[in-house]
Amino acid sequence: MNELVEIKDLKRSFAGKRALNGMTFSLGTGKIVGLLGENGAGKTTLFRVMTGLLTRDSGSVRIEGIEVGPKTNERISYVPDHFVFGGFRRISNAVTYMKMCFPDFDEKKAEMLLAKLHFTQDQKIASLSKGQKAQVQLVLLMSRKAKLYLLDEPLAAVDPATREFIIKTILSTFGEDNTVLISTHVVMDIELILDEVVMIKDGRVHLQGETDELREKYGKTINEIFKDEFRYVEGGTENE
Numbered sequence: 001m002n003e004l005v006e007i008k009d010l011k012r013s014f015a016g017k018r019a020l021n022g023m024t025f026s027l028g029t030g031k032i033v034g035l036l037g038e039n040g041a042g043k044t045t046l047f048r049v050m051t052g053l054l055t056r057d058s059g060s061v062r063i064e065g066i067e068v069g070p071k072t073n074e075r076i077s078y079v080p081d082h083f084v085f086g087g088f089r090r091i092s093n094a095v096t097y098m099k100m101c102f103p104d105f106d107e108k109k110a111e112m113l114l115a116k117l118h119f120t121q122d123q124k125i126a127s128l129s130k131g132q133k134a135q136v137q138l139v140l141l142m143s144r145k146a147k148l149y150l151l152d153e154p155l156a157a158v159d160p161a162t163r164e165f166i167i168k169t170i171l172s173t174f175g176e177d178n179t180v181l182i183s184t185h186v187v188m189d190i191e192l193i194l195d196e197v198v199m200i201k202d203g204r205v206h207l208q209g210e211t212d213e214l215r216e217k218y219g220k221t222i223n224e225i226f227k228d229e230f231r232y233v234e235g236g237t238e239n240e
Contacts, residue, residue, distance in 0.1 A: 004029045004148060004179050005050075010059035011203075012045055019045040021203030023059070029147070030176040032193050034222070035183040037200040038230055043183035044081060046200075047150045051078045063148060074104075077146035081153045083133045085125060091136060092121040098140050110143035113169065131162045138166055142173045149173065151182045155189050163189055187223040197222055199229060 003026040010023040019042045027033055037043050048054040050061055052068050063072040085094040091114065098105045114121070117135055128136065138154060151170070155163050171193060174180050182190060197214065199207040207214075207229060211222055218225050 003027060004064060005181075006060070006062040006065070007046075007050075008060045010046070010049065010061060011057045012042075012049055012054060013057055018203050020049070020056075020059075023200070023204060025198055025205050025208055027179055027181065027196070027198075029179050031195040032170065032174055032180045032182070034187065034190060034194045034197040035181055035200065036185065036187055036197055036222075036226055037183075037206075038185050041185075041200050042203045043200065044152055047078060047080075047152050047183065050150065051076055075147040076150060077102075077141050077144040077148070078150045079138060079141045079152060079154060081156065083137055085133075085137060085140070088125055090121070091119060091123050091125060094125065094136070094140060095121065098143070102144050104145040106143045106145060110139055113139040113143065117165065131158050134158050135162055135165060138169055142169055147178050149178065149180045151180065153184055154182065155184060155186055167193060187226045191222045194222065197226075199226065201230065 005025075005027040007026065008024050010020050011018065012020040021042075023042070023046060035043055035046070045054065049056050050063070050068060052073060061068045063075050066072050085097075088094045088097065095107065095110060098110070099107055111121075114136070117139070119132075119136065125133070125136070134154070142149065149170075154166050158166070167190065170180055170182070182194075184190060191211070194211050196210050197208065198205060207225075209217075214222060214225060220228070
């Protein structure tokens, strides 16, 4: 039986510099997985290759045994690290777009979550704050019934209330037949919801494992392991 995600010896370069340098790992279903790495480690590049937004130099990426392409995009909902609905005038226009483009979009779920956050359909997108835009984008893209959710730095530059909402939304969407892969370099905020972590460094997998097993093996939290492995100090900079 195939894994949900199978990545083998994946390579991608920019101007002669390797962003992905032999990336290899696999993921099953029914998990919330942290893709952990410092800025520039290749997290966003990996997501863009997995969604077909970037080509690969070599290697393979399979979702449910299928090479990346239109069929795999039907299975993936990608929440990028930038706001993608800025071209729409109102929230209702973005909802209509999701209905038209994605047959698996659950409009009722989206409407329920938007109302819970006190958004109205006629609200102008240009009037939203950065945190509000992050909330709207997450609601719309997590309201798809996807097999794989890719969340690129969803907790970056948002306030604590928005972080709490994002975490609750992830938990409410997660199930036994799908997987959520969250990229971040801020581990503390999401450690408690992670079932597994994939730590990447220099475009390769540096460490992978179930969170409980890693905590037992190292006698530390995932955040502490991450800091040790990447020589991190508070604020996200490396020690000399």
